[in-house]
Amino acid sequence: MGANAIEIYRKNSKTIVCTVTGLTSLSGYTATLSAKINHNDTDAIISKVGTISGLVITFLLTPSHTNVTAKIYHYDIIIDNEANEYTVVQDILEIKKSVYEPTTVAAIAMEEEIQYFYFTDGTNTVRRGVRDGYDVYDVALTSTGFSGTEGPGDGTGDWERRERNKI
Numbered sequence: 001m002g003a004n005a006i007e008i009y010r011k012n013s014k015t016i017v018c019t020v021t022g023l024t025s026l027s028g029y030t031a032t033l034s035a036k037i038n039h040n041d042t043d044a045i046i047s048k049v050g051t052i053s054g055l056v057i058t059f060l061l062t063p064s065h066t067n068v069t070a071k072i073y074h075y076d077i078i079i080d081n082e083a084n085e086y087t088v089v090q091d092i093l094e095i096k097k098s099v100y101e102p103t104t105v106a107a108i109a110m111e112e113e114i115q116y117f118y119f120t121d122g123t124n125t126v127r128r129g130v131r132d133g134y135d136v137y138d139v140a141l142t143s144t145g146f147s148g149t150e151g152p153g154d155g156t157g158d159w160e161r162r163e164r165n166k167i
Contacts, residue, residue, distance in 0.1 A: 035047075
């Protein structure tokens with residue numbers, strides 16, 4: 001996860017503070033935090049307008065905002081006024097399952113259908129998921145990528161595993 005990654009337990013409150021640099025004032029701007037399953041989705045799973053004080057934006061997410069499926073989402077914070085729009089930050093927002101939450105049969109079936117989450121910056125493609133009881137992080141090395149052969153870790157395959165942690 002990146003330097004601006006956010007972790008929240010499902011159905012919990014979270015205060016997110018964002019300091020803006022590069023502008024002298026946020027007067028007249030509106031700040032919005034949006035979280036989506038995929039970057040290109042039109043509908044946000046979480047959307048919250050922040051309060052602005054000076055160059056600091058504060059978002060208070062309540063349990064109603066975080067009562068979503070426990071998974072990794074893409075988020076951004078955008079400020080805009082009538083003349084300008086700026087993306088202040090983009091990263092990953094992970095909604096974690098609380099220990100006390102009961103697991104339902106429907107949730108188990110849904111989690112088993114999605115094995116990997118894919119991320120790309122336009123040049124590199126990575127995936128994070130579950131394989132053989134391990135949380136894994138893989139990187140595509142060639143245009144064949146994950147459809148090809150797993151490399152031994154020396155950069156010679158179509159893709160290789162970078163991390164593997166027992167679940």
